[in-house]
Amino acid sequence: MTRDELLKLHQHLCNNAQMLMSKKNHDYSGGENQSDPFLNFTRVEKLGITDTKRGFMVRMTDKISRLITFLDTGEYKVADEKIEDTVLDLINYSVLLYGYIQDEKESKG
Template sequence: MERRRNINKVKMHSDICEVLNGIYEKKNHDYGDSFAKLRNELPNTILVRVYDKYSRLKTLMQGADQKVTDESIDDTLMDLANYCIMELIERKIANENK
């Protein structure tokens, strides 16, 4: 029977969330909260963002030749996770304002 290292997945999750928060802070500063602004105009904008990232992820995972080489599978997954969190935030704010 194969012995597995003791992996603390809860700690790994926490570490990833910390990185996600740093990325969110920097991008939100640079883009000026553009996700929330666009969502106010187009409430289902999350569907477009998720589809864009899904398409990018699919292309990367299929190993297609890439012209943009500074976005990895991990980068795309992080962006996808942040978009989902951003949507949760906007939904929470909208529900609290009802």
């Protein structure tokens, strides 16, 4: 793969990740009328499970575990799950975590 091909792949993955985040964020944050993009993540804190930032890390760790299994076995048993899906989820969780931290900083002023 050339550098240009890698950069095109990066753009492709980021575009797909953004489209996926838009759809999933709608579903997980309460639909059209909700404005909290972190709603499903902050619920772990409200339920007393862990703090929100660690909740992000738990979900990212789940995806990393899937990638490790894929690297070890070369396959996913869930037929409609592909390595790209796991990578897109990791991209989105990273962006969401970063956004949450930025929002937290701005709220504290």
